[in-house]
Amino acid sequence: MTSFSRGQRVIGAATHYVENQPPWRVDIDEFALNAPLAAAVDAFGAGWATDHLHEVGALVGSAGFQRDAELANVHTPTLHIHDRWGFRLDEVEYDASYHRVISDALAHGAHTSAWSDPRPGAHVARAATFMLFAQVEPGHACPVSMTHAAVASIQDSPWVADAWLPRLSSREYEPRLLPNEEKASALVGMAMTEKQGGSDVRAGTTVGESMGGHAYQLTGHKWFCSAPMSDGFLVLAQTRSGATEEGLSCLFVPRLLPHGMRNVFRLQRLKDKLGNRSNASAEVEFDGTVGFVLGEPGRGVRTIIEMVQRTRLDCVLGTAAGMRQSVAEAVWHARGRSAFGMKLVDQPAMTAVLADLALESEAAMLTGLRLAQLFEAEASDRDIALRRLATPVSKYWVCKRGPHHAYEALECLGGNGYNESFPLARRYREQPVMAIWEGSGNVIALDVLRALTRDPDSAAAFADELSTTAGASTILDAHTERTLALLGSLAGADRAETQAQARRLTESLAIALQASLMLRHAPSADAEAFIAARLGDDRAAQYGVLPMGTDAAAIVARH
Structure with missing residues (x-):
């Protein structure tokens, strides 16, 4: 068999000779090619992050990363509700390409670097990093963003923050549901929206019954649960303690309880979305699910x-x-x-x-x-x-x-x-x-x-x-x-x-x-x-x- 180099004319195959097409846009530094972004990063006080951003720019501009971005959207997440013997799994399987993308994003601090290293310009540097990754593969940015944002709601509740903030700051990525004692990193998702309420979160009917201390048992259904394989979730529920109605509260719901016990987190189905295909969104049911209130009960908003x-x-x-x-x-x-x-x-x-x-x-x-x-x-x-x-x-x-x-x-x-x-x-x-x-x-x-x-x-x-x-x-x-x-x-x-x-x-x-x-x-x-x-x-x-x-x-x- 005879091989031919790219662009070489072949007798009998002239109709397949490709010309007047741009070359592949790969193996480039996306930060270096974006002069307005580079100038703005410096102007807004994060010039110290330039070397890091060039590293990220070269990564996301590489052929391998772009290929992973494509594969993660072609091979979309799959829901496994039960295992082969009928035990509840409630797990979402992602393509390996998605795990590589999100692992790279975490390794370069696209999630919580501004919190873990709060120097001047840290939030600008983190924003530029986030944008470079989201420019090529946007779906993974959902859990990355929520993990970054969740710190603001968790940090003033030490009964959750002390154990979880160090894990949210980790730049490791471990996709498996491992016991908390064995897993040094974590991602955070959200489950706020209900069928009857939509943006009107106060119309939610999920109920949280006090178990004493900061713990509650949740019963209800959420119409949108973002990034359902995250390690913990921010959830809104109408809480009560005995006969006292406390009102709408924000709770932190871990996927796993101490010693590896699975919290009740029943995934009903994955949403068939127009876009954002690499990232899963699900419906989830709580039935005696354990959550821990963040902030004051009744002050969820x-x-x-x-x-x-x-x-x-x-x-x-x-x-x-x-x-x-x-x-x-x-x-x-x-x-x-x-x-x-x-x-x-x-x-x-x-x-x-x-x-x-x-x-x-x-x-x-x-x-x-x-x-x-x-x-x-x-x-x-x-x-x-x-x-x-x-x-x-x-x-x-x-x-x-x-x-x-x-x-x-x-x-x-x-x-x-x-x-x-x-x-x-x-x-x-x-x-x-x-x-x-x-x-x-x-x-x-x-x-x-x-x-x-x-x-x-x-x-x-x-x-x-x-x-x-x-x-x-x-x-x-x-x-x-x-x-x-x-x-x-x-x-x-x-x-x-x-x-x-x-x-x-x-x-x-x-x-x-x-x-x-x-x-x-x-x-x-x-x-x-x-x-x-x-x-x-x-x-x-x-x-x-x-x-x-x-x-x-x-x-x-x-x-």
Whole structure:
């Protein structure tokens, strides 16, 4: 048998000779190729992490990691309710590729490095690490994010924290359900949502009966349980102690009890999801399941609020990571393919689309890293007030922009983009989950109103943040003035009118924040193009409609 090198013409097989296709986008350093991210990491105080991020960038850009990302989504999780003899298992089997991906993410601190090493810039460095991994394989980011966020809810309850926080900080990965005494690491999932309640967690009917001390026995059913093979879960339940109704409480439910005894954790079925295929989501039934209250009984929402803030931050980071993948793949394709006598990247209409997608991606990334900076250990009172409002504002807008952004990038690849052999088809199915997880659009917009009502300092902190670029753009100044006027007018409106305008207010705040961040951290020409395209008089509804005179080629080259 005769072998031929790639690209060699073969007599009789001319119809299969491949040309005018870009090379495989593998064995690259994703951090090095992302100049805006590298600059932002330094600007937000995590320049010390550059070497680490190059290491991560080379890992996730390798052919092996990208292959694992594909396999983990092709060979999706399988539920095993019973073993061959009929004993309950309630276990989810993942492909080996998924275990390799999540093992790499934990080894590089994508989960809890900001908690375990709280130096200045730690949350920014962790956010950049998280984004690099989520850029290539997003499904594993769910348990990674929840483990990071759960620390905020666990740390003030020593009866859980003392035993579990060291395990959450571990960079080892052990997927097996081993006795706690034999397992040095742990991941955390969540089981909050019920059929009848959805986002209205107070409508949950799961009951927790006090067993004395901090322990409760749970009875109920959760409609969504995220990452069901985690070692522990945050669960909401209506607790009571004897005849006393305590109200909605947050509990920590371990999969295994002391000495390896399995807690009652009956998995009913796995969700057949649109995207996020590598990660399992399940329905779970509790029947005498043991859980340990976190914080005060009856104050469950208060206990989880900081956790929710952090998972919402990761929704922004995850969407920004997806936008970066979309831009990177679209630009790579356009640089390697010609049409009508020119490279696609040099075709003015295509250049404008790529540039606009790149501006959107950079604005999302800057928003995510600025939010991460607000969660640093040394955060000021102003930072805390700002993040209370800026987090839901950003989660609403950035995550809403994700699906359309992915579609437009997919279209840049033409038919290949619509093909599951290329990563943008998977990304297109992935992006909507970020807009739904931890509160869909209306829930988040209403939370913006709650932040303004319950934390009056948040509005002042947000206005102060925008004032840092006052005078730099007449278009942004006018938009900011309108936005703050809308905010003021809603303060005196009735409840129905205020809620009806919640989306308008949230969108206006989000674009103002993004525009301000672009002015501070992007080249001035890029920032001006972003602002004009989104706030100018001739703004358009679609990507690729930039102001006349924009140097789109320079924007694309920077990305």
